[in-house]
Amino acid sequence: MDTFRGVARLSAMIAVALVVAACQTTSMNRTDTLTTLEDDVTVIVMPADVQLVELTAGGLEEPNAQWTADATGYIHESLKSSFDDLGLTYQVLDLDTLSEQERLQEEELGKLHRAVGASIIVHRFLQVIQVRGSVLVQPKLPVMGDKFDFSLGDQVSVIRDHSGADYALFLFVKDQYSSAGRVALNVVAALLGAPVRGGSQVGYASLVDLRSGELVWFNLLARQTGDLRKAETAPETVAELLSNFPSKTTTAQ
Amino acid sequence: MTWTDPFRSWRSPTNVPAAFARAAGVLCLTACVATGGGKSETTPIAEGQIVEAGDGSVSPGVVDVTPEGTDSSLYVEPLPLRPIPADIDIGERPSLETDEAGLWMQMDRAERQLATSGKRIRDPELESYITGIVCDLANQYCGDVRVYLVRTPIFNATMAPNGVMQVWSGLLLRAQDEAQLAAVLGHEIAHYLRRHSIKRFRDIRSKLTGLAVFRIAAAVFGVAPVGDVAALGMMGSIQSYSRDHERESDFMGQNLMVESGYDPMAASELWAQLNRERARMEEIDPDKKSPRSVFFASHPPSEEREENLRLRAEAFAQSGVEGRRGREDYIAALGEWREVFLRDELELGEYAQSEALLEILVDSRPEDGALRYFQGELYRARSQDGDADLALAAYAEAAELGYTEAGLYRGWGLTALKNGDNAAGVAALKTYLDLAPEAPDAGMIQFMIGSADATS
Amino acid sequence: MKKIVLSLGLTALLLMAGCAKQFVQVDPSTQQFGPVSFTTAQPWNKVDINADHSMWTVDGLTLNTLELTGNVGKGKRLFGSAKTIKGPQFDPSMSLPEQSEFLLASLRADGLPNAEIFGLEAFRIGEIDAFTVYFGGENEDGLDTLGLAVGFVHDEAFHAIIYRAASEHYYEKLLPEVTGIIESLKSNEVST
Numbered sequence: 084m085d086t087f088r089g090v091a092r093l094s095a096m097i098a099v100a101l102v103v104a105a106c107q108t109t110s111m112n113r114t115d116t117l118t119t120l121e122d123d124v125t126v127i128v129m130p131a132d133v134q135l136v137e138l139t140a141g142g143l144e145e146p147n148a149q150w151t152a153d154a155t156g157y158i159h160e161s162l163k164s165s166f167d168d169l170g171l172t173y174q175v176l177d178l179d180t181l182s183e184q185e186r187l188q189e190e191e192l193g194k195l196h197r198a199v200g201a202s203i204i205v206h207r208f209l210q211v212i213q214v215r216g217s218v219l220v221q222p223k224l225p226v227m228g229d230k231f232d233f234s235l236g237d238q239v240s241v242i243r244d245h246s247g248a249d250y251a252l253f254l255f256v257k258d259q260y261s262s263a264g265r266v267a268l269n270v271v272a273a274l275l276g277a278p279v280r281g282g283s284q285v286g287y288a289s290l291v292d293l294r295s296g297e298l299v300w301f302n303l304l305a306r307q308t309g310d311l312r313k314a315e316t317a318p319e320t321v322a323e324l325l326s327n328f329p330s331k332t333t334t335a336q
Numbered sequence: 337m338t339w340t341d342p343f344r345s346w347r348s349p350t351n352v353p354a355a356f357a358r359a360a361g362v363l364c365l366t367a368c369v370a371t372g373g374g375k376s377e378t379t380p381i382a383e384g385q386i387v388e389a390g391d392g393s394v395s396p397g398v399v400d401v402t403p404e405g406t407d408s409s410l411y412v413e414p415l416p417l418r419p420i421p422a423d424i425d426i427g428e429r430p431s432l433e434t435d436e437a438g439l440w441m442q443m444d445r446a447e448r449q450l451a452t453s454g455k456r457i458r459d460p461e462l463e464s465y466i467t468g469i470v471c472d473l474a475n476q477y478c479g480d481v482r483v484y485l486v487r488t489p490i491f492n493a494t495m496a497p498n499g500v501m502q503v504w505s506g507l508l509l510r511a512q513d514e515a516q517l518a519a520v521l522g523h524e525i526a527h528y529l530r531r532h533s534i535k536r537f538r539d540i541r542s543k544l545t546g547l548a549v550f551r552i553a554a555a556v557f558g559v560a561p562v563g564d565v566a567a568l569g570m571m572g573s574i575q576s577y578s579r580d581h582e583r584e585s586d587f588m589g590q591n592l593m594v595e596s597g598y599d600p601m602a603a604s605e606l607w608a609q610l611n612r613e614r615a616r617m618e619e620i621d622p623d624k625k626s627p628r629s630v631f632f633a634s635h636p637p638s639e640e641r642e643e644n645l646r647l648r649a650e651a652f653a654q655s656g657v658e659g660r661r662g663r664e665d666y667i668a669a670l671g672e673w674r675e676v677f678l679r680d681e682l683e684l685g686e687y688a689q690s691e692a693l694l695e696i697l698v699d700s701r702p703e704d705g706a707l708r709y710f711q712g713e714l715y716r717a718r719s720q721d722g723d724a725d726l727a728l729a730a731y732a733e734a735a736e737l738g739y740t741e742a743g744l745y746r747g748w749g750l751t752a753l754k755n756g757d758n759a760a761g762v763a764a765l766k767t768y769l770d771l772a773p774e775a776p777d778a779g780m781i782q783f784m785i786g787s788a789d790a791t792s
Numbered sequence: 793m794k795k796i797v798l799s800l801g802l803t804a805l806l807l808m809a810g811c812a813k814q815f816v817q818v819d820p821s822t823q824q825f826g827p828v829s830f831t832t833a834q835p836w837n838k839v840d841i842n843a844d845h846s847m848w849t850v851d852g853l854t855l856n857t858l859e860l861t862g863n864v865g866k867g868k869r870l871f872g873s874a875k876t877i878k879g880p881q882f883d884p885s886m887s888l889p890e891q892s893e894f895l896l897a898s899l900r901a902d903g904l905p906n907a908e909i910f911g912l913e914a915f916r917i918g919e920i921d922a923f924t925v926y927f928g929g930e931n932e933d934g935l936d937t938l939g940l941a942v943g944f945v946h947d948e949a950f951h952a953i954i955y956r957a958a959s960e961h962y963y964e965k966l967l968p969e970v971t972g973i974i975e976s977l978k979s980n981e982v983s984t
């Protein structure tokens with residue numbers, strides 16, 4: 084079990100005051116039946132949203148372009164081999180092939196997807212949030228319960244029509260690493276008993292049915308291990324992100 | 337500082353993480369205008385920041401600095417008028433392994449969000465007009481700076497290290513001509529050309545290491561205030577470093593104005609106008625006086641900026657520089673947006689400030705009926721004793737000056753009804769519906785006419 | 793481990809102090825809101841921010857919300873949160889169109905910077921004069937948002953029920969329910 088803290092303003096009304104992730108990965112399926120994909124489906128991978136940052140000794144977040152570029156490459160490589168294992172054809176959506184109009188629609192879709200992801204994380208995984216300045220503990224939605232029922236609406240058709248795919252996979256990863264200076268400071272802090280935060284890895288993957296617009300699978304990753312900076316260790320993170328990914332019917336048994 | 341934010345990418349771009357924005361990401365024009373500036377002590381521009389480029393004097397023969405009667409502690413030497421060379425190549429992108437590339441990456445992300453934010457003003461004509469001015473000022477760097485117009489009724493503009501410039505609507509509303517706007521655009525371009533963001537980021541990074549150590553000591557020994565005082569001191573030192581950048585940008589921006597043929601005095605005038613707006617606001621509502629902080633004034637006091645830029649402009653003038661203002665072009669280019677910005681200004685609910693601003697704008701454009709209409713709208717919204725009469729007078733003046741927009745009759749009618757003059761109110765509201773039969777509030781206005789008719 | 797204990801401790805502390813809140817389920821029923829009542833036809837998740845202010849949602853706070861904010865007195869702001877742009881203050885002398893201007897300006901200051909109205913009508917709740925307004929815009933993250941609100945003044949204070957949702961899928965999804973809520977509004981005062 085790991086603990087994460089964060090301050091983020093999700094909207095004018097919500098602030099995430101404190102994030103406590105209970106376990107390394109948590110996945111959700113739309114229904115219990117969707118543990119498998121149909122045999123002849125195609126899945127298009129949306130360009131992964133990846134960000135690697137370094138925590139300086141002073142606690143400043145310093146984005147690292149080299150790490151990010153490397154990690155993006157490793158992630159797509161690992162995804163490709165995961166797809167091979169799953170018996171899926173690997174294809175990434177190339178934004179440059181979209182028309183101006185399609186590009187705008189794809190952006191709208193991305194924004195709604197982020198809003199859906201935010202609601203899932205806020206109401207399923209966070210322990211404390213602030214709404215209009217009021218503190219909410221475990222902001223789960225009792226009506227929804229454990230039901231997983233989210234949609235991106237009809238606008239998913241832009242991706243379906245462009246790519247011919249049945250599903251789209253969205254990926255978001257953000258890694259923080261402590262700088263050497265911060266590691267040293269951590270040691271000093273630990274000796275003195277004062278808390279200084281280390282690095283963390285958060286991300287999510289979600290699978291959207293492009294025929295219905297529905298999210299069929301969602302997987303959250305939140306932990307204090309994992310390293311996307313190296314080709315050798317990156318596949319482990321991708322495997323975690325894809326854990327419990329629905330398998331194809333033919334390979335399910 | 338020990339709190340980090342794994343979900344930051346969900347935030348709105350205009351709300352770039354506070355610590356990060358303050359730290360480095362985005363340099364802005366007027367933190368001090370919004371939060372109260374301050375006559376902080378000034379630091380001379382560090383040697384080496386303005387690199388001498390051979391005989392770069394724009395105006396030989398001008399050397400005198402401190403005119404009689406000015407407070408010499410208020411400003412640093414703004415002369416001579418040397419060109420300030422750019423610190424970045426045309427089309428340059430930092431190489432991947434550098435810390436600068438990291439900053440750019442972050443800002444590229446923010447830019448993608450800004451591009452689709454609800455705050456962005458997406459009007460190809462206005463965007464191309466302002467981009468044109470920027471291109472003119474930035475010259476060969478035209479392709480490296482991207483302008484985003486942002487609908488926020490606060491006087492500000494920002495420059496991110498990757499060349500993303502934000503121009504806030506509160507600035508567009510206050511600038512009186514193209515040259516005044518160019519003064520701010522030039523200032524922002526200078527931040528880019530001089531790589532101020534990365535310099536500031538590195539400065540903060542090194543100082544924050546010290547800060548974290550203070551924090552730990554404070555936590556362990558239970559003397560939190562000590563940590564806070566240390567933080568305050570550290571921030572003070574960071575801010576004074578950035579004030580030097582602001583001066584450099586003011587001067588370089590003014591140089592760019594001159595090179596593009598703008599009147600350099602416009603830069604000083606804009607600051608003079610802001611100082612006047614603040615003074616008048618404090619006169620109207622003494623409670624509005626904002627606390628002035630030495631530590632958090634990341635920008636030189638606006639009095640100093642006004643004065644330095646004036647001295648430089650006079651020196652330019654002595655050397656024969658003349659420049660254009662583009663006054664009517666500017667107002668024409670803003671078009672209908674100016675009234676949107678005036679509405680946004682009123683919606684802040686900061687009536688003393690809006691009153692001061694409108695006074696200044698009316699002073700400068702007494703023939704402009706739109707400004708009178710918005711004075712009427714201000715009084716109608718404030719609705720204190722006597723405001724209804726002030727509003728009615730302002731609406732009448734607007735009409736006299738030839739202002740014919742439908743909204744005038746809406747405001748006029750609603751004020752008259754409130755004042756008990758049903759006949760005038762109904763007449764004005766009917767005019768409104770005649771002029772704007774498709775208005776989204778037509779149903780409501782119909783209802784107002786009906787109830788007034790019923791009671792009269 | 794230490795951190796978990798710490799955060800659990802914090803959670804317990806917040807709950808004990810009574811300042812921490814949770815969502816509760818509201819089944820179809822008649823609900824009181826200041827001087828009026830309304831009827832819901834489907835289950836909602838609700839959290840009370842304070843006695844006059846509650847936040848309702850079905851799919852999550854970033855997808856659809858129904859916000860009930862009442863008793864906004866003279867000089868008060870509709871959403872009352874501390875931001876750079878705070879939005880205007882209420883004045884009891886506002887006429888119905890001015891109340892709608894107040895609502896729209898408050899929305900613009902509250903995450904819908906380019907909100908515009910699509911329709912504004914007068915509306916009666918018993919003896920109370922009210923307005924309904926349809927609006928839309930993009931939020932600060934650029935998400936296209938649509939909304940519908942009803943507002944009125946009672947006892948010198950402003951009350952509003954504000955529905956906001958992502959324009960794609962989520963707005964339509966609850967529109968019949970929200971329209972039903974507005975149509976069911978009744979004044980608690982017996983008309984004479």
Ligand SMILES: [Zn+2]
Nearest residue numbers: 364365582585
């Ligand atoms: Zn600046």
